[in-house]
Amino acid sequence: MNIVIYKGNFQYDVVNCFAEELGHELMKLGHNVYILNLVTMSHNKILAILSQNEIGLVLSFNGVNFIEQKIYEGLNIPLGILFVDHPFFHVSRIRAYKGNMTFYCMHDEGFLNSFEECIAEDVPIAWLPHGGTEIVSDESIEKTYDIIMPGTIGDYIQLEKEILNLELDILKRIAINMYEKGKQNYNIPLYHYFKEEIFAEGIELYRLRKDEDFLNAFSYIYTLVDRTLRARNRYRIIKALVDKGLKVHHYGNLANTELKAHKNIITNGPLNYIDLVKEMKRSKFLLHDISYFENGSHERVLTSMLNRTLVLSNNNNYCNNMYIDGENIVYYDMNNLDTLVEKTFYYLEHEDERKVIEENAYRITKQYNTWGSRAHEILNIYNAFLKMKR
Structure with a gap:
């Protein structure tokens, strides 16, 4: 199968290393992989690769992309978006690429719950953990x-001020209560506190799925x-x-x-x-x-x-x-x-x-838990996605 994996402009280059490692592991499994750098390649060049090479799958970490969602639909190419953060950090990209040819992967099963409850319940999603990187050397490396x-x-003092300076009282109240609970007990997922505070305000989670402004506001305070x-x-x-x-x-x-x-x-x-x-x-x-x-x-x-x-x-x-x-x-x-x-x-x-x-x-x-393990898993997710579509 011909597979495209995107590299892009990230805060840290680790995500591009993920793309490189996953790509090389897929090559070892016999696939032809194009690792495309969105920073250095033009829109037209990428579009030509997608349209002229019978691409079976495109993978994008965190949804980095500048090919319109309708292009993947038109070419009938599945797009797998692999989040390395909570999906609340990427609401706009989720919205931009939601479609019949898109599936999303997240590295915590709890993220899947928050995705379905707050973002979209009719979208294919899957659990895909991170992989690790091994540096192989013939020389013994001393632990210095x-x-x-x-x-x-x-x-964190400045970030606390941002919480206190939230303009809407309901957002400030929810954010402060979440923060105080997280400070007292860090051994519970933050999303648990998020839901407690949302429900305490009389808000049902489906309203976030239905109202873009609600989702933007509450995902912002979660990430803050x-x-x-x-x-x-x-x-x-x-x-x-x-x-x-x-x-x-x-x-x-x-x-x-x-x-x-x-x-x-x-x-x-x-x-x-x-x-x-x-x-x-x-x-x-x-x-x-x-x-x-x-x-x-x-x-x-x-x-x-x-x-x-x-x-x-x-x-x-x-x-x-x-x-x-x-x-x-x-x-x-x-x-x-x-x-x-x-x-x-x-x-x-x-x-x-x-x-x-x-x-x-x-x-x-x-x-x-290597990227070789993840290559097998992403192919299983891809095959399940195709089976579901049939």
């Missing part, structure tokens, strides 16, 4: 860092609260460790002035993804935080495991709960950061136990 933390750390909680919690977990004398190497945008000035934080700014993976490989621990999943995934977790770096993650449900605390991952409780400090020191002092966890994580991730 104790802790690495990649990812954006925003200014999500970003604020993540910024606050990433600040908290780093500070909990550096205040105990541990050094943390951070890669990514850092907007928190207190952390920038801390003597135990080594700030490096954004780094291209492959170089970042090499830095992960040099670290004993990956420090990780992400909003609580129902059944989700994250590429940094899986990539660290494939490069034999122990993952310190907030309590979560990764990939059908195949990752077990103390066996192939180490979980800390965001509601009690003493657990993070204690476990970090413990596994720094007990290298043999750390290496056992790293090896267990490597084996299970290599078997189930």
Whole structure:
């Protein structure tokens, strides 16, 4: 089959690496894959490839695209949109490409529920976790860092002000209540709090599906609260460790002035993804935080495991709960950061136990959670989509 995968202009180049890896894995399965960069190719050139090569499937991460939805319909080409964020971040693209030839994939099963309840209930959707990236080297790489933390750390104080400055009272009330609940208990999906507050205001979720303005407004406050909680919690977990004398190497945008000035934080700014993976490989621990999943995934977790770096993650449900605390991952409780400090020191002092966890994580991730695994899964989703259409 001829398959097109789009690359584009993303905040971080990791998403384009996803496209490259998935494309190469599909090639290994015998498919002819065109990996097209929307930044450097013209609309007409892409249209010519779509119309002249009997394309069987187009894949787009986060819906990056500039070919009109009607073109896919006219050429009878299925378009698979693979979200790497919550669908509330991409409402406009969902709306733009909704059609008979489109299906959507999300990396947390909970996202599927929010999609059907709030965005659209008559659209084909599927669960597709992230995959991990392994850097293979003949040379032994020394673990020169104790802790690495990649990812954006925003200014949560400024984000809190944005919540407080929301103009409509109902939006402000819902956002504040969601934020306070998320601060008190981070071990529950944010969407649970979202629904509680929506229902408390007497609003039925179907109104979001039916009213574009409702959906835009409420998806905005969801994403604002999500970003604020993540910024606050990433600040908290780093500070909990550096205040105990541990050094943390951070890669990514850092907007928190207190952390920038801390003597135990080594700030490096954004780094291209492959170089970042090499830095992960040099670290004993990956420090990780992400909003609580129902059944989700994250590429940094899986990539660290494939490069034999122990993952310190907030309590979560990764990939059908195949990752077990103390066996192939180490979980800390965001509601009690003493657990993070204690476990970090413990596994720094007990290298043999750390290496056992790293090896267990490597084996299970290599078997189930690479981009090769995802290539098989996306083809299964594609075939199910075609069967449904027939």
